[in-house]
Amino acid sequence: MSTVNDKAIEHDPQQLHDDLHEIWGNPKGLKSLTIVNHTTLGLRFMVTGMVFFLIGGILAMLIRTQLAMPDQDFMSPDIYNQVTTMHGTVMMFLFAIPMLEGLAIYMIPKMIGARDLVCPRLTSLGYWCYLFGGIILMSSLVLEMAPSSGWFMYTPLSSSEFSPGLGSDFWLLGITFVEISALSAGVEIVVSILRTRTQGMALHKMPLFAWYILAMALMIVVGFPPLILASVLLELERAVGMPFFEVAAGGDPILWQHLFWLFGHPEVYIIFLPAAGIVSTLIPVFAGRPIVGYGWVVFAIIVTGFISFGLWVHHMFTVGIPQLAQAFFSAASMLVAVPTAIQVFVWLATLWLGKPKMKLPMLWVMGFLIIFVCGGLTGVMLALVPFNWQVHDTHFVVAHMHYVLVGGMFFPLIAGLYYWLPLFSGRMPSENLGRWGFWLTFLGFNGTFLIMHWTGLLGMPRRIYTYDTGMGWDIYNLLSSVSSFVMSAGIAMVLLDIALHFRFGKPAKHNPWNADTLEWANTMPPSAYNFVSLPNIETRHPLWDDPNLPYTMAEGKHSLAVASHGRREMWGTDPITGKVREIIHLPGNSWWPLFAAAALAVVCISLLVRVYALAGIFVLIAGVFLLRWSWENGAHPSAAPEADVAPGDPPLHSRTMDGPGVWAMAIFLIANGSFFLSYLFGWFYLWTVSPEWSMPAVPPLSLSILAGAGIAVLAGYGVIAKLIRGLRQKRDAGLGTGFYLAGALGALQVALTGWALYGADLSPTQTTHDAIMLVGLIYALFHGGLAVILTVMQGLRVGYGYVGVHAPFEPAVVVQLWRYNVVTFWVLVGALAVLPRVVGG
């Protein structure tokens, strides 16, 4: 199917609206917990993020109060350490990323002409995991047992020897829980942007904001798993004594730093890119002309996304890495300035060639340009190894980081919030209050952090709870602290403005800024289904080229303006050309995401309090909830039992073999692969570098048993691949039996791997070698077990009539897991069982 002509059918717009509302509308009361709609969940993400921002801001004020004058005892050293750790943690993990994800979740479907994200229940699961993880982490503050090892939790300070309480555990478990949320959003945003743009919207016609968010989401998918692995390893060390970071047992604390910064440096750009996307969206609108150099911006986004993964060691220049290796990372760190500079020049050129209107959002954009460029310049300074050594762990680094993160994320975020406020609420903000808010924030910010550069250059270390008056830092700290309160007053004014505008703001006219992108074709505030009909878009500026588009869309004059089937529908399009491929039908509201997240929260709490049996039970319960959720898909009665579509329309995605689930599984496996590669990095790193690493004289894993397991998983994959080939040729004879056979082969692989593990007689609490080997085998067992369960479920679904030639979609999803298992299992066998025999210890 290539192009679906816009229907020239006359509709009663009000009737259409009512019908669509019946299908897409949100329930009220207790059932509002089941909502999966992206508009509602995007707002929930953002409101929750702002609450965490306020908490993080209060912690920042406590820090500045403590440091305002020398020899203060406003806070004890331990409480100060908890406050600084939690300030960084909250701002990075509970505010910056979820806030921007929330904005992306809210905005992306509206910008690309879709009605929702492609996996709505995953959006819901992500929100609940974020909320529960955040609450668990924040409860540590109330209990006065918050983590206190710094927001990057360096080992061995965060290990049980030096942090014996539960503080580090709160961090490790809470943050890992929140990261499930980030990964969920990352996966579905990637698939949504690639596969659900409205018809005609080819990749090179996509709004720039979508490019930025696509890069951000892919970076989350690749960048978060190293930290998840690091957190798992450290929690295993703390909870059961597996010594991954203990030198005496063969571990290395520097491994934590590598894994943390493999995540941590890309994270800076994960935060910056969507914010830059806001800037690239706003500047053309307020300059009244298309952006100069769309292609250059796409180029810069892609370069930033990749290069940011090659900089992590510049956070570790003082740990004793060879000079040549430092030079590699120093050079790479300078390179990232190139794409950033390209974007800055593109923005300036657009302003130069346009007729900029300095409305309130633009004030924040200008503040961003000034602050972020300064932060970028100090970043280039820090890329120079000798300078880095001099200012390492001083307030100079703190100042640089805040220039980059507050300038690079917070200012554009507020610009975006002001810009889209009329869309959220249908009302305009107060220009006066907003301008006061901006200037107080801008002046307060620079007063706080510009001065902090000098405090740092004078030698003041970061993370000290007080200082002696003879150090000469008194006046600078006092000025920083006073300015920080000015900034707080500015932020309070902005929040007041936003709160008041819901009641007192002037009603906004439609498309109040004369924007060019599709989100302004919505009603203000938007309906649950976004658009009554989905248009054909072949321009980068749909609303500039056709100002009547919002009205014709609302009148149902474009495609998919039908609700009689009772399904939530939108286009599935080609990722490159934007040509229509299928109709994607989405699931409705559901309790399963909330139940699954709640069960996972109990697992998290059980692990915290070391009640492992309860944790095990709730892992099973969470698994049951997730599998029950997956049951309601495809041809299931609650999904799309009938496959009827209007004449000329493409088929439903569940009746094809290339629906969004195939793509979602592929993206999930990229994240999984990143986790696996991080594990391999850890194995080889410790083997190569760790000073006390020792390989056993006799390799503990039986090569023959593992080879048997490898052949079993390969055979299982072969069976499923044959079934898939049959389905492609419209044959489903023996389909159910085939799935059961593949499941049996998978079970054989699991059993043999378990046998190899049992026979290895590992001592995972004695040596790092055994501990990390055990983690690798558990990884293989988990994946093997998961493949068995999903495959047997496919067999069952064939029996129920949910899978077959008429609905061939799901096997195409499951086969990818099998393919992944084959590759990772054999790589694991090579790394853990073959190489040690070949190379030796």
Added chain:
Amino acid sequence: MTTLMERLRLTHPLHFVIGLTLWCIWFVAVYGGHAVACEAAAPAPDQGVFTLLNGGLLLVSLLTTAVLAALTWGCCQAVKQNQGRARFNAAVSAGLYLFSALSVVFVALPIIGVPPCL
């Protein structure tokens, strides 16, 4: 050469990521190779930069640069031969391959001036 470039379908957006992926692989290979070599068989410090290790790293870097430069050239040809979406994709890919090639050169420069393993 021209036939090979045609087979690579340089107007496909997959080329947006191939150049920088090659850069990443090269970067990991050079950083990791250097680290492993230093652990396994570190050259004597008095050899300066004239070591087998630096030579090997330089060779890998030159080969990677050559591959990326060839792909840049191929994309530039594709820009001339196409219009619309295909031209846009080829142009962005050309820029990305060129940037990747220059990045290899820039990051590899210390190999000719800094001794390994110190």
